[in-house]
Amino acid sequence: MEQELKKLKEDFERDLAEAKSGTELETLKVKYLGRNSRLAELFSQIPALSGDQRSFWGRRLNQVKKDLAAAWEKATGSTDGQQESLDVTFPSSAVNSGSRHIISSTSQKICLIFQKLGFDIVEGNEIEDEQHNFEALNIPLEHPSRDAFDTFYLNLAEKNNGKYLLRSHTSPSQIRVMQKNKPPLAVISPGRVYRPDVVDATHSFMFHQIEGFAVDTEINFSQLKGVLLCFAREFFSQDVNLRFRPHFFPFTEPSAEVDVSCIICKGQGSKTKTQGKRCSVCKGKGWLEILGCGMIHPKVLEACAIDSKKYRGFAFGMGVERIAMLKYGIDDIRLFYENDLRFLEQFSL
Numbered sequence: 579m580e581q582e583l584k585k586l587k588e589d590f591e592r593d594l595a596e597a598k599s600g601t602e603l604e605t606l607k608v609k610y611l612g613r614n615s616r617l618a619e620l621f622s623q624i625p626a627l628s629g630d631q632r633s634f635w636g637r638r639l640n641q642v643k644k645d646l647a648a649a650w651e652k653a654t655g656s657t658d659g660q661q662e663s664l665d666v667t668f669p670s671s672a673v674n675s676g677s678r679h680i681i682s683s684t685s686q687k688i689c690l691i692f693q694k695l696g697f698d699i700v701e702g703n704e705i706e707d708e709q710h711n712f713e714a715l716n717i718p719l720e721h722p723s724r725d726a727f728d729t730f731y732l733n734l735a736e737k738n739n740g741k742y743l744l745r746s747h748t749s750p751s752q753i754r755v756m757q758k759n760k761p762p763l764a765v766i767s768p769g770r771v772y773r774p775d776v777v778d779a780t781h782s783f784m785f786h787q788i789e790g791f792a793v794d795t796e797i798n799f800s801q802l803k804g805v806l807l808c809f810a811r812e813f814f815s816q817d818v819n820l821r822f823r824p825h826f827f828p829f830t831e832p833s834a835e836v837d838v839s840c841i842i843c844k845g846q847g848s849k850t851k852t853q854g855k856r857c858s859v860c861k862g863k864g865w866l867e868i869l870g871c872g873m874i875h876p877k878v879l880e881a882c883a884i885d886s887k888k889y890r891g892f893a894f895g896m897g898v899e900r901i902a903m904l905k906y907g908i909d910d911i912r913l914f915y916e917n918d919l920r921f922l923e924q925f926s927l
């Protein structure tokens with residue numbers, strides 16, 4: 579047994595000398611003084627010994643146990659001492675607190691401009707039903723956007739308002755607001771929208787839109803133009819112009835697509851200052867498409883129990899990713915979603 583004890587002490591001393599951290603010391607204590615230690619095993623052999631032997635080895639083992647415990651205490655004391663020698667006034671390493679994502683900050687910037695013009699911000703629902711996403715917006719059953727190729731339908735039991743789906747645009751927010759509130763209304767509604775598009779440099783199955791609309795007795799198309807021009811100049815730069823091209827949307831009549839004069843070549847297209855070189859952002863056209871808009875279709879107002887003889891409204895919808903790509907010269911939509919900090923940190927405030 580003496581042999582055994584000698585070996586035990588040597589092992590303990592070697593391990594103790596090698597232990598560097600508090601955790602390692604704790605492990606050592608369990609190993610050498612715990613219930614399953616070799617020492618405990620030796621203690622368990624004592625009852626089997628004869629009288630004299632029993633008291634001799636009892637005392638001997640207790641002494642060893644005390645010695646090990648004392649050496650262990652001493653060692654922990656010394657590491658405690660080291661911890662206390664830490665200089666708590668030393669400057670800490672910088673903590674990265676993060677910042678808003680470029681899509682959130684762009685969306686906020688856009689909303690703030692409209693808020694200053696008197697628009698209220700209202701969030702809609704990402705899970706919609708066919709009634710709000712299509713029917714109330716005068717989108718008939720045969721319209722291609724209602725096809726399963728263009729819409730994420732959900733496997734939820736359908737109710738009176740038809741199948742559930744991930745909204746394909748923010749326009750259903752118009753319906754939700756107009757069903758609940760009566761004019762005068764001026765509302766801006768940001769959020770995510772979903773379309774089962776194949777992902778490439780300009781498409782994503784999920785992206786962000788901002789819907790805006792105003793309803794009152796005297797609303798007209800020139801107010802829509804004025805509001806959008808004010809937004810474009812505030813957001814891009816004071817010298818941009820807008821171009822309204824006739825278009826078709828089922829929920830607005832008349833409808834238009836709106837282009838902003840290219841912010842890079844200042845609308846010059848191919849006649850840039852750099853000797854007739856074609857502008858790569860607008861591909862030489864001088865204009866960049868930024869949104870869709872129009873006067874709210876009377877059927878849409880009626881679907882929300884608003885008298886279309888008395889009231890009229892304008893509405894517009896824009897894609898946040900597209901606007902951010904134009905403003906910051908980003909050429910691939912996938913960069914927004916890859917969480918690559920080298921990209922994102924360029925836009926943190």
Ligand code: PHE
Nearest residue numbers: 747749827870871893894895
């Ligand atoms: N909802 C249309 C889209 O997603 C945009 C739009 C909104 C057009 C409001 C006109 C009026 O393409």
